[in-house]
Amino acid sequence: MKEEIEERVRKSLLYDFYGELLTQHQKDIYEKFILDDLSLSEIAADENISRQGVYDLIKRCDKILNEYEEKLNLLEKFLHIRDKLENIKELTKDCRDSNDLSHLKEIDDIANEILEDF
Amino acid sequence: MKEEIEERVRKSLLYDFYGELLTQHQKDIYEKFILDDLSLSEIAADENISRQGVYDLIKRCDKILNEYEEKLNLLEKFLHIRDKLENIKELTKDCRDSNDLSHLKEIDDIANEILEDF
Numbered sequence: 001m002k003e004e005i006e007e008r009v010r011k012s013l014l015y016d017f018y019g020e021l022l023t024q025h026q027k028d029i030y031e032k033f034i035l036d037d038l039s040l041s042e043i044a045a046d047e048n049i050s051r052q053g054v055y056d057l058i059k060r061c062d063k064i065l066n067e068y069e070e071k072l073n074l075l076e077k078f079l080h081i082r083d084k085l086e087n088i089k090e091l092t093k094d095c096r097d098s099n100d101l102s103h104l105k106e107i108d109d110i111a112n113e114i115l116e117d118f
Numbered sequence: 119m120k121e122e123i124e125e126r127v128r129k130s131l132l133y134d135f136y137g138e139l140l141t142q143h144q145k146d147i148y149e150k151f152i153l154d155d156l157s158l159s160e161i162a163a164d165e166n167i168s169r170q171g172v173y174d175l176i177k178r179c180d181k182i183l184n185e186y187e188e189k190l191n192l193l194e195k196f197l198h199i200r201d202k203l204e205n206i207k208e209l210t211k212d213c214r215d216s217n218d219l220s221h222l223k224e225i226d227d228i229a230n231e232i233l234e235d236f
Binding site: 017018020021068071072074078081082085086088089092093095096099101104105107108111112114115118 | 135136138139186189190192196199200203204206207210211213214217219222223225226229230232233236
């Protein structure tokens with residue numbers, strides 16, 4: 001179940017990043033599946049196409065979005081930045097909680113690491 | 119001159135982001151122009167094609183890279199994050215220089231702003 005959710009989150013992130021590169025028709029159907037969480041049969045009825053047709057289209061979208069990420073790695077880059085920002089937030093909290101400036105150098109180092117990765 | 123440099127920097131950033139979506143031939147020639155700073159004539163001689171052919175190919179690459187950015191806005195998103203990180207660095211420096219924790223809340227706010235934009 002956890003893996004299924006993670007897989008869905010990943011698909012929805014990939015769609016956030018690269019969805020605009022799909023056709024309008026692909027976007028409409030993929031959104032119903034990924035964002036609105038409709039079943040294949042529900043989408044098939046909505047769109048007046050076969051369940052197999054919906055399935056094929058969604059698989060095709062998955063493939064396209066994954067291929068963009070394989071080439072560009074921009075989602076991975078963003079997730080990496082997000083992790084580092086969470087680190088900065090924790091360190092800032094530590095500083096404030098303890099009234100201790102000793103983590104400021106680490107915050108600066110992390111900011112530099114992110115900037116160097118750009 | 120400044121604008122010309124900025125334009126070149128922007129092209130090279132767009133190439134960093136979306137270059138992998140060009141064909142190998144396009145990449146080879148575009149890199150010679152943008153990264154190695156060769157002239158159209160030099161590239162034409164290197165590649166054994168006409169100067170006009172090189173010019174057309176580079177214009178085509180510019181167009182493709184700009185179209186990806188128009189759709190995805192990922193470069194803009196990254197540049198925005200970069201600016202915010204520079205802010206974090208300045209505030210960290212202020213805190214350290216003054217031994218004053220008062221900017222820590224701002225650092226946390228900026229980190230949150232970036233994370234919310236994700």
